[in-house]
Amino acid sequence: MKNDIKYLKLLSDRFPNSAQAGKEIILLEALLSLPKSPELFISDIHGEHETFQHMLRNGSGLIRQKIEALFSATLSQQELRRLAALIYYPQEKIQIIKKESPDLALFYTSTIQRLVCIAYEFTTIYTKRKIDRLLSKEYGPIISELLQGEALGERKRAYNERLLKAVAEIGASEQLIVALAEFIRRIAIAKIHVIGDIYDRGTGAEAVVDSLIDYHSVDIQWGNHDIVWMGAASGSLACMANVIRLSLRYGNTDTLEKGYGINLIPLASFALEHYKEDKSLVFNPKINPEELLNESEHWLNRIMHKAISLIQFKLEDQLIARRPDFRIGHRKMLSNINFKTGEIQIEGKVYQLKDTYFPTIDPEQPERLSKEEEDLVEKLSDSFQHSSRLKKHVQFLFEKGSMYHISNNCLLFHGSIPLDEKGNLAQVDLLGKKLKGREYMDFLDKLTREAFSGVVGTPENELAVDMMWYLWAGPQSPLFGKNKMTTFERYFISDPAAHKEVKGYYYQYRDDPATCDTILKEFGLEPQNSLIINGHVPVVVREGENPIKANGKLIVIDGGFAKAYQEQTGIAGYTLIFDEQGKQLIAHLPFESTEKAIADEVDILSSETLYSYSGKPLKVADIRDGDRIKELVEDLKELLSCYRAGRLTERFQPTGN
Template sequence: MELRYLQLLSDKFPNAPAVAKEIILLESVLNLPKGAELFLSDVHGEHESFRHVLKNASGIVRSKIIDLFSDELNEKEIRAFASLIYYPEHKIEIIKNELENAEEFYAQTLYRLVRLSREFASIYANRKIQKLLPEDYGYIISELTQERERLSNQKDYYHQIIKTVIEIDQADRLIVAFANFIQKLAVHKIHIIGDIFDRGPGAEHIMDALMDYQSVDVQWGNHDIAWMGAACGSRACIANVLRLSLRYGNTDTLEKGYGINLMPLVSFAIEVYKNDESLVFEPKSSAEDAFNESEQWLNRIMHKAISIIQFKLEGQLAQRCPEFGVGDRDVLSKIDYRKSTVAIEGTEYDLNDGFFPTINPASPNELSESESALLQKLWESFRDSERLQRHTRFLYENGGMYKVSNQSLLYHGCIPIDDSGNLEEVEFEGKLLKGRALLDYFDQMARKAYFGKRKSVEKEFGRDIMWYLWAGSKSPLFGKHKMATFERYFLSDEKPKAEHKNGYYKFRDNEATCKMILSEFGLDPDKSRIINGHVPVVVKKGESPIKANGKLIVIDGGFSKAYQTQTGIAGYTLIHNELGLQLVSHEPFESTKSAITKETDIVSSQTILSKLDEKLCVRDTNDGIRVLSKITELKSLLDCFQKGTIKERYFGNT
């Protein structure tokens, strides 16, 4: 098998010189500084804030500007230069209207961009840089960043490039190319610790930005999995995605972003729920201002219509999959329609709304004929959304339930733990699973939901698992004993609305618990850490994102505007570079317009979590391990060439 593999490898490296060249290049890469990794969590559709954090690399770009130019630029000029790098196309147009000496501005700006690019590029191998260069001006940028002006016989060549660019009116385009190049260089790798979707208005824009980045991984969040489930064809997930979008008054992502046709739902709601007087289905307060009275009424009845369909589908699923242990979500079967009461966890409660025009009390989970027709149209719309399917494939190809990266364990929600503090065992398909094995099982089933054979039992069960991951009582992405959606809508009593958290949230402050989890995933518990999202850190009440003596870092600090009044900040990001770990807390982002016209940035503060005596190199990272493995394989191939076990091939030699 090894010889066959090496023969295949020889197709790419057909002779000893080709192998030797690659070994030399890879050995040199191992000694380069570690690139910056950026960790974000729970961005929830806030695409303007998200894009700004990518553009400023969570403060890295501004810090580098200060390091290089603090002797020649004042604070106002630093802000202006940073803003130009973040939003070059827009900023240039504003600056041009104010210029007295355009040639001087262009020359100064380009020379500074060259210096900044060199600084960021210094940690990369040349072929990596070549991949990041823009197509149109890549050659020019490459020439300018090679420090030719330091050689006496190259100075004129270097300066003439910039002079000619300005003379032929190409400076604007080169500045834009340089700015975008710097943005890509500033962050080597992006880790999203879940929840790209829901609440905010632009999840599709976030997905587009991630797909355009050079190195991204996503640890699926419960909101991501709901959208992925909808794209897979899970009707229960489709209903949940629609309901949540209507709850937050945000249908732009559905309609404009993914082309989901909501007109069938509009027609159905008007026909069936036009006389509904319940106000509990009004959109969340932050969205109310966006609607006039008629729009608010329409959103409300659509919201109720899809909610009832959701409860029916969840009731069917609870009956279809008793092993899920979600019988309490078969809520419609627990209603006494004559008395207008419902039994929740053994207690009877009065309903605050008894208008159920599509429910047959004898068979409450059965969809009406018109509901079935509506759901089929919605299912087809999700299936046929090319952009949604493209984004979903990206999440599968670049994501998973968890990731181990550079002595860090990354996951969105929790690792289920019982009341005694031990890893909780959960039974699926006759197997008791816990810890890593449980997450591996869910990861596998999620992939079967999308890639499984059409109409197969495995694919259908995988679709049900997608809903379970969204709202199941032992789901590591959800982490609560129930999702009390029905209770919040239909009951006035607060007691049944309580959603009790998994034992993980009781024990995660315990260092021993975190070390147990790290060991379960094959990490050294003394040298590694957990990076977690999902539950916002309530900073305004004194809660710290750093838990268990630094073994666990929670980076959900309220990126979503819906949480910022609760948390008191606008999110955390984590940076891991050659110097160590830095936790960055952010204040609310005003707007892209303000960042361009007022040159405002996301105000942030940094907490140094670890500072290293010696800078980390690629050799010290997971990338380094992969490079070392490639070097070992190439040395084996070289040995085969030298011994004649595999024949070398040169041009013209077949």
């Protein structure tokens, strides 16, 4: 007996008799022979919900590839584009086609037949029970019959023709097309891996999370821009101030106000009372002026931006003071200002401040919030804590997320693993612990969950909440990966040398195959057939940077999904597809708009990089998921032996009278 009898008893709750255990063994053994299903890896979405929605709708290009493979010999390029657009946006596209088509009956019939053909090609790599889970309740049975007819060909052609005729007679052709298109979109990608940074920059992070919640299989590796929102929802005032500041800095408060119902009117009122005379342009939003409604909105954004920034610096100074174990006392900015001369000393160097208008700072106690600021922070915090949608979304991020994830020999984490100056795993001395590698990541993962789920008010929870801010900006945070966050310097100091943030040693050594091997081994992976996938630092394609590093052992898939980075990177992001053919890295060009995708049938253009194609089609048995299935099969065989030997009693469902 390999397994403890207690484990087998627990397994027997799922498979209470030999018949059910035997049936599962048969199904799992057969599953191992199927081709590997497609996984999509994507990172640094940064609120670009329109582009992300389209990426989901086109299966990162897989749906268009399938259309081309099936119909390029029989359909024109225009017809291929129209069919693709119909799958991506069926309801909207049907309305356009209805106005243009001279023969709607023919359009409905031919479209349904083509969609069934596409759907069938995608389903050939899945089990029936997987397919059944992805079918809609309303039209699932009809689609299932059509798929079976596609498989049987002539033997069931008359049945399918009569079925489609009945659909047309009751006026349900449009609904069936919509259901088929939705099914194709869901089945094109078996699983989505988000390598961090859903939030900030773009205007629709909440819409991105809604889409992920609706997707049938997804995991998330937290990024620094996710963790700061998670910290704000967990009660970190410093994280909350950062979230609001970033939203104002990028002229994007829609996610806060419309997405999550966060009331910024108290901040606007406070800014109008205390900063209406401010003339500094330091806090102008980082967007084109035409993107704001008018000059008044621009001015209000600027003074709100400054007001919350100074509150942020106060809260951060307080946090640093109460957490000496963080070892970043030198980053208390406000206490280093000479308010008489308008100078600040940072790391032994004195700088002149380019803005010295501080109406809410007491020079004697610069980190202390005024009474009005305390009241404002309390109101803002209440607004965050009472946002049911934000709570739901952050709960999802905790349930589906982690500091790192291992999937089919791919090690996924957003930013970095702390390394020392020689490229070895660095031992991090933090909070009285000395940890490195996987152990350190597990420790941070546990603290993060304590911040959200722990007992509020306990010392353990308060420490964990403060750690959320450290993960956002701390020098030993693997999500941040730099020696300091120079937010204050960028606002108040002209010298660009003061703005410099030095990346950790990971970014110096990640091109070294030996370093990648060390990291992979640390996480229990065999280096020869494993891969590290990161996001966080955009790949500057414009300057010739390659996303494939360390002789193919590491891939960075942050290529500028967010519009704010695209001028710098030269592209609009990478995605990685891992399917039966191997790994396909795809560089994407900017997405124009949903309207153009529907009306003009403009897709996201991409250039494929043949990264690591397999010598033979991969089966489920060839990948790490297959190893888990094999292990379960062995456990079930052992359970079956126990039933047959009488070591465990079989249970049967009572039959009805």
